[in-house]
Amino acid sequence: MTSRAHIAMFSIAAHGHVNPSLEVIRELVARGHRVTYAIPPVFAKKVAETGAEVKPWTSTLPSPDDDPEAWGSTLLDNVEPFLDDAIQALPQLIEAYEGDEPDLVLHDIASYPARVLAHRWGVPAISLSPAMVAWEGYEKEVAEPMWEEPKKTERGRAYYARFHAWLEENGITLHPDAFGGRPDRSIVLIPKALQPNADRVDESVYSFVGACQGDRGAEGDWQRPAGAERVALVSLGSAFTKQPGFYRECVKAFGDLPGWHLVLSVGKHIDPAELGEIPANVEVRSWVPQLAILKQADLFVTHAGAGGSQEGLATATPMIAVPQAVDQFGNAEMLHGLGVARYLPTEEATGEALREAALALVDDPEVARRLKEIQAQTAREGGTRRAADLIEAELPARRG
Numbered sequence: 001m002t003s004r005a006h007i008a009m010f011s012i013a014a015h016g017h018v019n020p021s022l023e024v025i026r027e028l029v030a031r032g033h034r035v036t037y038a039i040p041p042v043f044a045k046k047v048a049e050t051g052a053e054v055k056p057w058t059s060t061l062p063s064p065d066d067d068p069e070a071w072g073s074t075l076l077d078n079v080e081p082f083l084d085d086a087i088q089a090l091p092q093l094i095e096a097y098e099g100d101e102p103d104l105v106l107h108d109i110a111s112y113p114a115r116v117l118a119h120r121w122g123v124p125a126i127s128l129s130p131a132m133v134a135w136e137g138y139e140k141e142v143a144e145p146m147w148e149e150p151k152k153t154e155r156g157r158a159y160y161a162r163f164h165a166w167l168e169e170n171g172i173t174l175h176p177d178a179f180g181g182r183p184d185r186s187i188v189l190i191p192k193a194l195q196p197n198a199d200r201v202d203e204s205v206y207s208f209v210g211a212c213q214g215d216r217g218a219e220g221d222w223q224r225p226a227g228a229e230r231v232a233l234v235s236l237g238s239a240f241t242k243q244p245g246f247y248r249e250c251v252k253a254f255g256d257l258p259g260w261h262l263v264l265s266v267g268k269h270i271d272p273a274e275l276g277e278i279p280a281n282v283e284v285r286s287w288v289p290q291l292a293i294l295k296q297a298d299l300f301v302t303h304a305g306a307g308g309s310q311e312g313l314a315t316a317t318p319m320i321a322v323p324q325a326v327d328q329f330g331n332a333e334m335l336h337g338l339g340v341a342r343y344l345p346t347e348e349a350t351g352e353a354l355r356e357a358a359l360a361l362v363d364d365p366e367v368a369r370r371l372k373e374i375q376a377q378t379a380r381e382g383g384t385r386r387a388a389d390l391i392e393a394e395l396p397a398r399r400g
Contacts, residue, residue: 008036036097075146082110083163086111102123105117108127138197209382236303237324301319
């Protein structure tokens with residue numbers, strides 16, 4: 001039996017970064033640990049429901065409800081806000097934990113202050129990764145080509161100089177790329193099936209535990225309509241949802257398809273009136289209890305975010321992947337390569353192409369077989385309980 005420890009979790013205010021950690025936090029609380037969770041107030045209620053104590057702090061990042069365009073369009077547009085936010089957050093977090101330092105730090109991949117704090121306090125730090133991780137050779141194959149041009153610009157050089165200076169003033173000698181991308185220890189909250197080059201991932205650092213989904217009853221239920229022979233769910237997640245043209249194509253694809261019922265989750269930036277006339281077999285929602293629907297669905301049209309991708313695998317639902325940003329393109333390729341999804345770039349996702357892909361996927365016994373096989377594999381990865389076991393194994397003092 002591990003003695004009660006103080007474990008501190010740090011994340012940013014984004015659904016795709018907070019949600020994957022919540023069941024792990026709930027399990028650690030249930031095991032008797034005191035867990036604090038440093039998070040901006042917009043997620044305070046959701047985090048408090050796990051039993052963790054919320055340590056609120058003020059973030060300068062765009063909020064989950066902001067227009068996705070607030071993130072900009074270039075690599076530097078995307079990364080600079082995280083460094084700016086980390087630099088201004090660190091003094092807040094130092095103050096919040098003054099006299100209440102934890103025994104161990106857990107952190108999301110985007111929480112730079114957490115690793116600085118762990119160094120400052122002399123305690124272990126474990127990354128909880130909600131997405132793919134670096135493999136041996138990742139820097140040469142992916143990071144270096146991606147950064148080659150930005151590093152030549154004055155703005156790119158200024159970004160790295162600022163990052164180096166911030167790390168050095170906090171006693172950290174790591175290069176910013178290694179600091180952000182090479183944790184000492186990481187628990188990966190995705191199935192290994194979604195990890196590119198999984199055979200080249202160092203398993204002494206990275207442990208794949210698969211999805212940690214837990215009971216989503218609080219999110220509400222969903223009932224399959226009587227007479228619906230097939231159900232399709234369309235969701236582009238919580239951030240990149242401002243796609244009225246794409247949603248209109250989805251209505252075209254399924255709106256007059258006999259026996260089909262379409263659930264269209266359009267997010268907060270779309271007025272359903274923008275979609276034109278909605279057929280009787282289409283329900284348009286700003287938000288849905290996604291897992292509850294996927295347990296009953298025959299098809300999932302997804303942006304292939306890490307959360308949605310693994311929910312599709314966990315429920316053995318065939319997918320059409322229409323990636324929008326960041327890691328979604330790689331996830332879409334992985335799902336396609338696994339034989340459980342079709343990959344359609346947004347500009348090619350016409351009503352006709354969506355319908356053709358849907359009908360092919362749901363009638364293919366090989367797709368169903370592969371999904372069942374992967375579902376069984378991911379269930380064996382251990383999920384929430386194994387994640388908590390691995391975290392306890394890293395606690396500095398093990399007292400019986």
